[in-house]
Structure formats: C-alpha cells, structure tokens
Amino acid sequence: MNKQNIDLKKFHLLQGTELNGGDLRVIEPDADGFIRLRLEGETAEMGDVSWGNYRYFIVDMLADMDSQMLLDFRFEKAKPAEGEEPGHINYEMLPTRRVKLVVDLEALQSKRFFLLTLPGMLKARVTCKPCAITEMNAVELYFHPGYSRIFNSITIFEAYLSDALPDMKVIGQPMVDEMGQWIQKSWSSKTGSVEEMVEYLQQEYKRSETDNSYPEGWSVYGGWKALKFDATGFFHTHYDGKRWWLADPDGYAFFSNGMCYGSRMGVHGFVDKMENLFSWLPDPEDETYTAAWTTADRIPEFAKRNGPEAGKNRKMFNFARANMIRAFGPDKWWEAWLKINSARLKRWGFNTIGVGVDNYGDERVMDFLAQARIPFVWTLKDFPLTDELVFRDFPDVYSRQYEERSRLFAEKQLAPFAGNQYMIGYFITNEPEWKFQTSVNIAERVFAHPQRLASKTALIDILRNKYGIIDALNGAWNRSFGAFEDLYAPFSHADGFSAEAMEDMKFLRARLLEKYSQVPGDALRRVDPNHMNLGMRYSEISRNEIAGSECFEVISFNCYFDSAVPSLKIAADSADMPCIVGEWHVGGADKGLLSCGLLAAETQEERGRACEYYMQGAMNHKNCIGIHYFEMNDQPLLGRFDGECMQHGVIDICNRPYDELIRHFISTNHKLYDYVSGSISPGAKPAKVFRSR
DSSP states (O other): OOEEEOOGGGSEEEESEEEOOTTSEEEEOOTTSOEEEEEEEETTEETTSOOTTOSEEEEEEEEEESSOEEEEEEEEESSOOTTOOOEEEEEEEOSSSBEEEEEEGGGGGOSOSBOOOOTTEEEEEEOSOSOOGGGEEEEEEEEEOTTOSOEEEEEEEEEEEESSOOOOOOBSSOOBOTTSOBTTOOOTTOOOOHHHHHHHHHHHHHHHTTSOOOOTTBOTTSOEEEEEOOOOSSOEEEEOSSOEEEEOTTSEEEOEEEEETTTOOOOOEEOTTOGGGBSOOOOTTOGGGGGGEEEGGGSHHHHHHHOGGGGTTOEEEOHHHHHHHHHHOTTTHHHHHHHHHHHHHHHHTOOEEESOOOOSTTOOHHHHHHHHTOOEEEEOOSOOOOSSEEETTEEOTTSHHHHHHHHHHHHHHHGGGTTOTTEEEEESOSSOGGGGOTTOOHHHHHHHOSSOOHHHHHHHHHHHHHHSSHHHHHHHHTOOOSSGGGGGSOOOOGGGSOHHHHHHHHHHHHHHHHHHHHHHHHHHHHHOSSSEEOOOOBSSOOGGGOTTGGGSSSEEEOOOSSOSHHHHHHHHHHOOOOEEEEEEOOEESSSSOSBOOSSEESSHHHHHHHHHHHHHHHHHSTTEEEEEESOSBOOOTTOOTTSOOBOOOSBOTTSOBOHHHHHHHHHHHTTHHHHHHTSSOOOOOOOOOBOOO
8 A cells, every 4th residue: 555644733723622632633623612623735736745646645543522523624626617516525433432534536437426434433425416525636535523412522533545445344343232222322112121121122023913994994915095086906096177196906995005115124234344343243154143144235225326346245233133033033033023023014004015125135124025015115126327428327318219218128127026006106216326426417428428328419400490590599608619610529517507507407407307207217118007106216305307397297305305296296396296215214213323313302202393393284285196214124233234323213123112202103194195185284393402503
C-alpha cells in the first residue's frame, strides 16, 4: 500500500472546540452539536500533498457519541462555474469504536448513489454531479450529531491518502450481546436472557394457532365484504365515480395495507473485521446455525450495487434467525416463523406482503406466500440495463439492446407468477439511483455522454423536427453549432444555455422517461396480462416523474414524510390515477439501535400516534389504494448489506413486537375500510416527529 500522510494540524477548525490531544486531534462539538474542519491548498494539493495519484482518502478516528456518526465530505473546485455545486459524499459510521473512514475519490464521478459498505462504516451516498479530485482545492469535513443525545467528541488519529484499502479491522470491545442487542444500552423492552426470549416465542407460537384471522367483515384476501365490484379472478383497479379502489380476485373492494418484507425472518448484518465487537458468534461450521450465516455476495441487492466479487468472504450473521433456532431448533424454526408472523399480520390488520422480493437465496419467500395466503406485491430484479448507461443506472432507452433485454427480463421475472391470484402486481424496479440526483437532467446527460447513443439520435431528431434548421436552435439556445450533426459531440450544461434550452431539456427528459417506462412495460404486459404493472416505485414523487405513468396501472413512490397527502396530491394533480405508497415508516428513538429511521419519534407511543396520522390521511385520499410500511424487522445493530441500522421495524431482533406501536396499528387498521370509504373521517392528530440532524 502506497501511503501519503496529511499533517493533522493543516485541518483548520471552523466549528467545535479543540481539546488537548497531543499529536492527535480531539475536538468537541459546538453548542449546536456540530464539528467542521477544512483542508485547503493548490488545485489537487490540499494540505500540501498531491492527491492526483491516490484513490482513497482515509480518516482514522473515533466518535464518542450514542448514535451513528454522520459525516459529510464537501470537495470544492478552485474555479467553479456559476451556480456549480461542490462534490459531496456523506457517510454514516460506527460510534464508540476506532474505525477507518475511507473516501473513495473515484466516487466523485457520481456513477452511483450508494457506495460500498466497509467494516465500521455504515451507509454512504454520493450527492453531486460528476466531478474529479484533480479539480478540487479544498475539502471540508462536517460532523453531524445525527440522532445522538450524547455527543462528547471526535478523535482523529491519522489522515492519509492511499492507493489501496488499509486493514479495515475495527478496534474496541464487544457491543453486541448473544441475542444481537446493544450491550451498553438499556431500554424498557430489552430481552434479559435467552431463556426469557425462548419462553416468549413459544407462547407466541401457541397464540398463533388460534388468534390468526383478519378483522370481521374482511374477505379471504383481506378485502371488504360490504362492497363488491366485478370479479375477474385477479386483483384489478376500479373507479367508483368518487375514488379509486383495488378489487380482490372475488371482486371485493380492497385497500392494500402492506408490511414490507413481512415474509422475512430477520436481517443479515456484517461481521467481517468486526468479530471482536460480538460477545457471541457460533462457529460457521456449526450446522445448528447454518441458516443464520451468509456472505455478502449472496445478497442480490449488494451484488447489484457492488458486484459479487466485492462480497465474497465478507461474512454476515442473522441474529433474528439464530434466536428462532434457539427457540424451535434448526429444522422447525422457519415453520414456526411462518405460523407466528402470518397470524400476527392478519390479526393486526395488514393484508399485503410489501416489497416481496427474494433478496436472500434461502429466504423461501415463495413458500411463505403460498402457505400464509396473504396477498403480495413483487419487486422485479435485474432491471434491463444497457452496456452504455446515460447516468448511473439510467439506460440507453431508445436502443435495441434495451428493448431486447426488456423482453428477456419480462420472460424471466414473471414466469413464476403465472395464474397466481394472491399476487396484486409488480414494481418494475425500486428507487432507481439516477433519480436521487435531482439536480441532474437526464436529457442533459445524454448530450454530455461521449458515445453516439441511440437516445442521443432520438433526441437530436426531436430537436431537428422542432427547429427545422440549426440556426433556429442556435438562436434559442445561444449557441453556434454548425449542423445538427454537431450535437453528437459531447457537451455539458445544456439546461443552462438559455431559458429555451432549459425548457427543451425538460421536454426531452419527459420523452426519455416515457421510453424508460414503455419499453419494459410493453414486454411485461405481453408475458403477463393478468397482473398489474405498479410502476417504478421512485424514491419520492414530483411532477418530473409523471411522464411515462400512462404505461402503468398504478403510480408508485416511497414517501418518508409525516403525511403522504401532499405527495398523493402531486401525483393526483398531474395524473388522475391510483397510487400506492411503496414504503413509509416512523422509527423510534428509545429502543437501542444506532439510527431511528428516516423519520422518527421519541417514544413508541408517539411513534404509534404518528403512524395513525399518516395511515388515516392516506387511506382517506381518493387516489390512494395502498400504503406499505417499511419494514417488519429492525435492522442489525452494526448494519445490514448497505450499512442501514435503523429501529424502524415492528418487531425487534428477538422477534418481540413493539406493543405500543401495535396497539395504534390495530386501532386504525381494524377500521381500515371505514376510513377508505369515507364513513369515518381521519381523526388522528399530527405527532411530534423529527429527522437526523
């Protein structure tokens, strides 16, 4: 490993207070809970060292705080264009233990949104337009308090550049107990012993044998027997003149009240280079716990983002599974989980398994769905990408390759569901990464692309048809192209040339989104005309994503706000179509994890009130036909495949529900069809919720 140290004294302290750390930098946050450092220099020579020949910027550090640390790296250009944003990468990291935070400088190219999770590092994201470290003359490190109540200090042991990854071993004493709980933290429902946990789970199993039905008046699918439409044998949409509905296969009115990953028993978390942080781990060769071990390359979502090679030999362990194995044995734990959880979902008033994608090869999702007899939605995997991508994961949508790969995608993905009456429909994908960079116009990126993309030809043809002659385009765009052929040479910032150019880019973006949706949509419909196309399930909805929605039966989006109503209004005002909220949640700040969710409440009681407010508002909206809570399980203390470690589940790692939350779920869910039909108006009041700082 080739290593270039950076003098820690060259980092200027902009926020926070320096403590006496000797050769180290020990800094406590300012009164608002923040620390900010800045390193400057000549272009690509911040801190008087040359950055151009190195791939990694590494900060060896420890955060003394009681939640995950949030750290932003802000890279600034020496000569930015007017309005140009800095290079921005943000990280979440493990607190109270010494870790190496690794910034992959190639990430500034913004070819992806989510970055590889490494030991001690949690979730990481790129939120900038493409740029390069060779353009930068300053970098700021901005430490946030996140969800912490206690933030004492950060200690920086070393900062350096490297051409290879260092040894990523995390230094420190155990954090995780034998059941997967945080050792150093206490909370009211923390399980005290394995014996206590086993006794509780066995009682839950007994309860599931008798208390396992939907609320009175619901159909076998979870529909409403008081209102019936046409029965087609499959789920379909229906507009009754006042609002949109789903109808179940028997024709009963249906609202999809879903639980994401409701079929999953626990979440695998990383272990590699952190084995010392666990008080107990079984031998991977112990056949009793075989079902609890895996490696990251076997997690399809990890492999999709990082490639399978990045996950080989990176060990992961599922404490929730191990806990079920302790209670029911290695041969019967799965059947016990099926029985316990399907009974819970029905009696709590959830009638849909949300997300429903088989992300673990041994997850037995299809078996669960067949035996639980709960309707489900499915997220298709392996979205058809092209060899040349426009930006991140946005394909060359006008290419023949996109059309052919969409055909193969449809045939492979939908074949297992032919004739399945419990399948409501499918999401074509989930949260495409190109969508997260809202400052990027996909059409602008087409013209910036160095290759002669089929999409570039299609957009040039649209412009030729509009303007007729190149002089007309030049006049509108304030350019001096010699011919339309010149538009094939790559150029950036087309959406900033003029007001007319910006409008053209918006129009062309819409055409790209239409093609993006239409090509796989047509292929999927040819293979399976019976199940509904539920759309792309964007990370959120805006008017920019409405183009292409005519290719779907339902508009879908995720919505992590205190209410879904404003987002539903945006969708409904733009296209009067049925909508599904594919993911939403409110996490809790009182139950012993490093993060509380994308939106959180201080207590489980307040969390429950916030959920009722969200649910009743969405149920009452005339375009809303479903909301799917994310998710069933809490995430692992030290992070899942992408580093997420949120207390957003409805059950903890010991498979114990959060009772205060469940009471609120039942209160609203058991009156679900009263809220949807309008016979009861929403009565829940807004609750106090907050986001990470």
